[in-house]
Amino acid sequence: MNQTPADVPLLSVETEAANASVEDIIANRLDSSGLPDSASELVLAALLGENELAAAVDGTAEAVPAPTSPEAKPGLAAPELYLQAIVVEGFRGLSTEAALRLQPGPGLTVVAGRNGSGKSSFAEAAELAMTGDNKRWSGDRSAVWREGWRNLHTHGQTRIRAELTADGQPGVIKVVREWPDGARLDDATSYVQAHGQPRQPLTKADWWPQLELFRPFLSYTELGALLNGRPSEMYDAIQAILGLDQLVDAQKRLDIQRKELDTASKVASQNLSGLRTRLAESSDERARRAEGALAGRSWDVEAVESLAVGADDSPESAGGLLSQVTAIELPSPDEIAAAIEGIRQAAQRVAKLADTPAEDARRLAGLLAAALDHQASHPGEACPVCGGRALDTAWAEATRTEITRLQGQAQDAEGTRTELNSAVSTVRGLTGPVPRVLSDDLGSEVDPANARKAWQSWAELAASGTVDQLIAAGANRFAALAESVAELQSGAAVVLARRSEAWQPVAAALASWAQQARSSQRAAEKLKAVKQAIAWLRQAGQEIRDARMAPFTEMSAEVWSMLRQGSNVDLGPIRLVGAATHRKLSLDVTVDGVGGDTALSVMSQGELHALGLALFLPRATAPESPFRFIVIDDPVQAMDPAKVDGLARLLAKVANDRQVIVFTHDDRLPEAIRRLQLPAEIWEVVRREQSVVEITKNEDPVSRYLEDARAVALTKELSEDAKSVVVAGFCRSALEAACQECVRARRIKAGFRHADVEEALRNATTLRMLMALALLNDADRAQDVDTELRKRFGQPAVNALAAVNAGTHGVYQARLTALVNETNRLAAGLRS
Amino acid sequence: MNPQELLDEADRLLTTVVPRTRGRWPRACAWLIRLALEKSLDDYWTARLPEAQKCSMRAQLLLLPRYAGTEVAGDARDAWFGLARATHHHAYELAPTAAELRTWHDLVSTISTDLAESVLNARH
Numbered sequence: 001m002n003q004t005p006a007d008v009p010l011l012s013v014e015t016e017a018a019n020a021s022v023e024d025i026i027a028n029r030l031d032s033s034g035l036p037d038s039a040s041e042l043v044l045a046a047l048l049g050e051n052e053l054a055a056a057v058d059g060t061a062e063a064v065p066a067p068t069s070p071e072a073k074p075g076l077a078a079p080e081l082y083l084q085a086i087v088v089e090g091f092r093g094l095s096t097e098a099a100l101r102l103q104p105g106p107g108l109t110v111v112a113g114r115n116g117s118g119k120s121s122f123a124e125a126a127e128l129a130m131t132g133d134n135k136r137w138s139g140d141r142s143a144v145w146r147e148g149w150r151n152l153h154t155h156g157q158t159r160i161r162a163e164l165t166a167d168g169q170p171g172v173i174k175v176v177r178e179w180p181d182g183a184r185l186d187d188a189t190s191y192v193q194a195h196g197q198p199r200q201p202l203t204k205a206d207w208w209p210q211l212e213l214f215r216p217f218l219s220y221t222e223l224g225a226l227l228n229g230r231p232s233e234m235y236d237a238i239q240a241i242l243g244l245d246q247l248v249d250a251q252k253r254l255d256i257q258r259k260e261l262d263t264a265s266k267v268a269s270q271n272l273s274g275l276r277t278r279l280a281e282s283s284d285e286r287a288r289r290a291e292g293a294l295a296g297r298s299w300d301v302e303a304v305e306s307l308a309v310g311a312d313d314s315p316e317s318a319g320g321l322l323s324q325v326t327a328i329e330l331p332s333p334d335e336i337a338a339a340i341e342g343i344r345q346a347a348q349r350v351a352k353l354a355d356t357p358a359e360d361a362r363r364l365a366g367l368l369a370a371a372l373d374h375q376a377s378h379p380g381e382a383c384p385v386c387g388g389r390a391l392d393t394a395w396a397e398a399t400r401t402e403i404t405r406l407q408g409q410a411q412d413a414e415g416t417r418t419e420l421n422s423a424v425s426t427v428r429g430l431t432g433p434v435p436r437v438l439s440d441d442l443g444s445e446v447d448p449a450n451a452r453k454a455w456q457s458w459a460e461l462a463a464s465g466t467v468d469q470l471i472a473a474g475a476n477r478f479a480a481l482a483e484s485v486a487e488l489q490s491g492a493a494v495v496l497a498r499r500s501e502a503w504q505p506v507a508a509a510l511a512s513w514a515q516q517a518r519s520s521q522r523a524a525e526k527l528k529a530v531k532q533a534i535a536w537l538r539q540a541g542q543e544i545r546d547a548r549m550a551p552f553t554e555m556s557a558e559v560w561s562m563l564r565q566g567s568n569v570d571l572g573p574i575r576l577v578g579a580a581t582h583r584k585l586s587l588d589v590t591v592d593g594v595g596g597d598t599a600l601s602v603m604s605q606g607e608l609h610a611l612g613l614a615l616f617l618p619r620a621t622a623p624e625s626p627f628r629f630i631v632i633d634d635p636v637q638a639m640d641p642a643k644v645d646g647l648a649r650l651l652a653k654v655a656n657d658r659q660v661i662v663f664t665h666d667d668r669l670p671e672a673i674r675r676l677q678l679p680a681e682i683w684e685v686v687r688r689e690q691s692v693v694e695i696t697k698n699e700d701p702v703s704r705y706l707e708d709a710r711a712v713a714l715t716k717e718l719s720e721d722a723k724s725v726v727v728a729g730f731c732r733s734a735l736e737a738a739c740q741e742c743v744r745a746r747r748i749k750a751g752f753r754h755a756d757v758e759e760a761l762r763n764a765t766t767l768r769m770l771m772a773l774a775l776l777n778d779a780d781r782a783q784d785v786d787t788e789l790r791k792r793f794g795q796p797a798v799n800a801l802a803a804v805n806a807g808t809h810g811v812y813q814a815r816l817t818a819l820v821n822e823t824n825r826l827a828a829g830l831r832s
Numbered sequence: 833m834n835p836q837e838l839l840d841e842a843d844r845l846l847t848t849v850v851p852r853t854r855g856r857w858p859r860a861c862a863w864l865i866r867l868a869l870e871k872s873l874d875d876y877w878t879a880r881l882p883e884a885q886k887c888s889m890r891a892q893l894l895l896l897p898r899y900a901g902t903e904v905a906g907d908a909r910d911a912w913f914g915l916a917r918a919t920h921h922h923a924y925e926l927a928p929t930a931a932e933l934r935t936w937h938d939l940v941s942t943i944s945t946d947l948a949e950s951v952l953n954a955r956h
Contacts, residue, residue, distance in 0.1 A: 112926055113926065114926045114927070114928075114929045115929075116929055116931065117926075117929065665926075666925060666926060667925060667926055684926065684927070686857075686858055686927060687929065687930055688846070688847075688857075688930050689846060689847060689930045689931075689934065696856070701921060705921070707856075708856040708859065708860070711856065712856075712860055718841060719833060719837070719841065721833040721837075721838075722833065722838060722841045722864055722867075725863055725864065725867045726860045726863045726864065729859070729860075729863040729866075729919050730859070730860075730863075732920070733859070733919070733920065733921040734921075736920055736921035737921040740921065
């Protein structure tokens with residue numbers, strides 16, 4: 001039997017993978033994933049946070065930021081912490097201040113105390129002081145606990161304090177929680193104070209963020225709850241230790257986005273039937289066109305949008321024709337009057353020059369100019385045309401004047417004619433031909449016939465009327481036209497206004513639906529990317545999880561193998577499976593080779609607790625944890641003796657590099673530790689009336705009883721009679737303990753079952769029978785005990801046995817210290 | 833020492849801190865209460881049935897109901913087995929609690945008084 005703590009470190013969980021941040025791992029994997037950019041950006045953003053993801057989904061995010069460097073990982077800087085003391089006053093079972101002092105460093109400390117002695121108060125105080133987790137305390141604990149957390153004998157304040165030492169730092173760190181008199185459990189004030197530093201709130205402590213992850217406290221109720229807890233809670237707890245909570249958060253964030261986008265992508269189709277009803281109620285032909293745009297599987301959102309703003313009111317529609325009518329523009333009556341006046345004046349001027357034919361005047365002027373030319377080269381000669389008068393200088397002078405007059409006359413005549421023509425064409429140009437819309441069907445309420453006729457009549461006059469006709473009839477005919485057009489337009493305007501009023505709300509409905517359709521379409525596109533991101537991350541996450549889980553599983557298996565001690569339950573790999581609401585911690589437990597969901601239910605309470613420890617220890621002793629201590633409250637309760645041996649070895653092994661503090665309600669664990677000779681410090685908590693608690697070192701029971709006997713023998717406060725009975729009693733107990741130890745060691749070493757050994761010891765009801773069992777290996781040979789004793793240890797041993805047997809009945813009166821010494825000699829002989 | 837003196841000593845251990853008994857008083861206290869019980873019975877048998885003094889405690893407890901009545905005998909049996917358990921070394925068991933000791937103390941006080949009165953009544 002290997003009785004020394006194994007040299008192989010149990011807690012060498014490999015965590016290289018755990019050192020790389022989740023972001024880095026994911027970023028590396030994404031590079032070679034072949035996932036579209038739209039999806040891989042979402043994955044990275046989801047890892048960064050809620051806002052980052054929202055920005056990425058909205059497309060408002062800037063370039064995906066580079067993953068943060070690994071040193072940004074929180075908590076790595078927290079120094080290694082050990083517990084140095086737990087000090088309690090007025091809390092639970094402890095009234096006056098009591099302190100449990102511990103060696104701050106790796107090692108095993110067992111604190112034994114009967115139920116109600118106050119030992120659990122220390123465990124609870126340490127946990128409550130450090131975690132401050134009132135919810136857990138007030139929620140999970142019974143009403144009795146909630147009412148009774150304050151010590152009944154205490155009046156005044158309640159105060160609990162954990163004293164920690166940080167490796168490499170001088171002084172202690174005090175973690176204090178205190179309640180004024182009468183305060184409720186939730187009304188505590190708490191602080192943490194490092195040596196020479198000011199007080200700080202707990203949440204400012206550098207180890208605070210790690211507490212949730214590695215929670216180094218395990219209470220008895222939790223031991224069961226580790227396995228009875230909801231599968232998703234166990235999953236979350238383990239996941240958090242693996243440093244994968246970021247992964248879970250990212251998955252949660254993506255899932256929220258998926259749900260939101262899914263809802264958003266359906267808004268347009270959900271509102272479509274309402275819109276259709278609305279359109280069907282509208283008589284406007286734009287409603288028909290909108291219905292057409294929404295008929296198919298894919299909507300023509302653009303068409304709906306232009307219908308909504310009314311920009312696309314086509315000229316052929318009723319509305320379009322009416323708009324054309326209202327758009328008709330006529331010159332003003334003043335313009336027409338001015339143009340006709342222009343004709344009249346031009347005609348007058350033409351009439352005034354009617355007798356001067358412009359051609360004749362020009363021709364005559366040309367003739368005279370030629371004669372003048374001739375006269376210049378032949379001055380004074382007779383006129384070559386008529387041969388009469390001599391063409392002298394006076395003639396030339398008169399002729400020049402005549403030429404100028406004639407030319408002016410011709411110009412005036414031509415000018416007035418041109419003016420008249422242009423005045424007429426001005427009038428003609430003021431209006432166009434009859435607009436086509438005046439020939440269209442404008443509906444029952446608007447008849448364009450009058451306007452059309454008036455326009456035709458005016459157009460005929462303008463086109464082919466004489467100047468006199470234009471002057472005579474123009475103004476009147478135009479006035480008739482203007483009047484009929486104005487009448488037509490006001491009719492059309494009334495109809496248009498009514499149509500537009502009826503359309504307005506439909507247009508608004510179209511506009512808002514079109515907006516929804518756009519965002520639904522965008523959401524559908526994003527949804528596709530988010531779904532890709534989710535699917536990829538689920539796969540990648542499972543792979544990372546499995547990889548990180550491996551060392552955890554190994555350690556659990558090792559813990560289980562130490563604790564199982566002949567159990568027929570096998571523990572296979574522990575896996576985190578599923579996601580979202582289906583996530584759970586999967587334990588591959590088989591009983592006699594048969595697995596399945598029922599395996600857990602057939603396990604004994606002790607086996608379940610062992611399994612609970614197998615889950616707790618890898619988490620609480622993770623290398624990343626700053627807490628180098630673990631506090632376990634009563635792991636022994638439901639365990640059989642063989643498992644207690646396993647537990648003792650396991651705890652001693654863990655204590656190689658961790659401070660392990662175990663509270664236990666009986667002496668089984670200390671006994672196993674002493675028998676297996678494991679290094680440990682054992683304390684016993686004893687509570688006096690009025691909740692006064694004393695803590696004494698618990699050595700092995702033989703030395704302890706002898707020590708007690710010696711102390712009482714020397715005390716002066718007790719009467720001789722009282723002393724003698726007490727001393728003899730302690731000596732007797734020492735011999736009983738020595739015999740039991742001797743028997744137990746011999747038989748267990750020889751391969752006896754624990755239970756059988758205990759049975760044999762129970763059956764040895766008297767000290768002599770025990771002596772027979774120890775000395776002669778047979779409880780029935782009590783009558784041979786004296787002979788054997790005399791043979792091995794001499795007559796004084798026989799006398800001592802007689803003395804302690806009789807002494808309890810008040811007979812022994814010899815010197816008490818001599819009795820103690822003789823008992824000591826005999827006990828040492830028995831144990832050697 | 834008479835039973836009452838032993839019980840007074842036990843009470844002192846139970847309620848006050850006696851030097852050198854720190855942490856070890858519970859078992860010492862148990863021994864004293866146990867002895868008080870034995871003394872009470874001893875005194876009783878001296879008056880009623882001297883030969884019973886030589887018998888084992890088990891035999892004395894079997895005799896008691898016929899002499900002192902079932903009630904006090906029942907109390908004596910309960911107290912005796914509790915105290916015997918507390919004063920012998922039992923594997924894995926820690927020292928008795930203050931509450932247990934107080935119960936036994938009260939029980940033995942009553943037994944002691946009842947037995948003494950029963951002797952007095954018999955004489956009158």
